[in-house]
Amino acid sequence: MKSFSKTIFIFSFFFLFVVRLHALETMNIWRHSEIAGKNSIFCDLGLAPLSFVDLDFPILPADIRIEYLPPFPLPFSLGVFFKTPNPNFKSFGLRGAYHFDLLDDVTDLYFVYSFDFGFLRNDLLLEYNDTPVEKHLYDFRVGVRRFFGQWLGLVVETGFKFESIIFLLSIKIN
Numbered sequence: 001m002k003s004f005s006k007t008i009f010i011f012s013f014f015f016l017f018v019v020r021l022h023a024l025e026t027m028n029i030w031r032h033s034e035i036a037g038k039n040s041i042f043c044d045l046g047l048a049p050l051s052f053v054d055l056d057f058p059i060l061p062a063d064i065r066i067e068y069l070p071p072f073p074l075p076f077s078l079g080v081f082f083k084t085p086n087p088n089f090k091s092f093g094l095r096g097a098y099h100f101d102l103l104d105d106v107t108d109l110y111f112v113y114s115f116d117f118g119f120l121r122n123d124l125l126l127e128y129n130d131t132p133v134e135k136h137l138y139d140f141r142v143g144v145r146r147f148f149g150q151w152l153g154l155v156v157e158t159g160f161k162f163e164s165i166i167f168l169l170s171i172k173i174n
Contacts, residue, residue: 028101032075035147036099036108039174040069042079042145044155046168063166067097075099081114091136093117097143108145112157114138136160145170 032038046063067079077099082092093116100109118135125132143157147170155168 028103030074031101032069033099033101033108034105035153035172036069036075036077036110036145038069038071040077041173042067042077042170043173044168044170046155046157046166049159049164049166063168065095065168067095069099075101077110091116091118091133092121106147106153108147110143110145112139112141112143114141147172 036042042065044063044065044067046065049063061083063081063083065079065081067077069075069077075098077095077097079095079097080093081095093114095112095114097110097112100111102109114136115138116136118133118137122132122135139160141158143155145153145155147153151172153170153172155166155170157166157168158164159166
């Protein structure tokens with residue numbers, strides 16, 4: 001097992017740092033994209049998740065997210081998310097994302113780790129005699145943010161367990 005992990009490390013190091021392939025010139029994994037630069041703040045509003053499980057396209061609950069890219073050398077963002085009550089909180093929590101520069105001025109590709117505070121929400125719902133909601137304690141997602149101008153854009157992101165696609169309207173605040 002040690003030799004396997006050592007081999008993977010050596011090949012990863014060689015691939016990422018030594019070999020310069022022209023096919024990889026379309027993406028930079030170490031630099032902020034122009035639209036998602038340092039100190040950027042994004043507010044996303046999603047109204048229509050397309051679910052592959054039930055083949056459902058509900059308008060509510062609205063999905064609201066706020067993300068901040070701190071002035072770190074690597075393109076990492078921190079954020080919060082929640083779904084509006086319909087009839088109660090579906091989910092809320094924290095998000096951490098890593099952004100990739102696609103060498104396009106208005107496009108932002110990112111991978112998200114999402115942590116849901118479902119254990120707090122369900123305790124609160126039980127306290128007020130409401131029905132608990134299914135917990136999604138963690139989730140990995142992939143998204144693309146495309147801007148049409150300096151402050152308005154569209155986001156397409158995978159949903160929980162890649163079971164849906166979420167369409168969001170994105171506003172760049174800073």
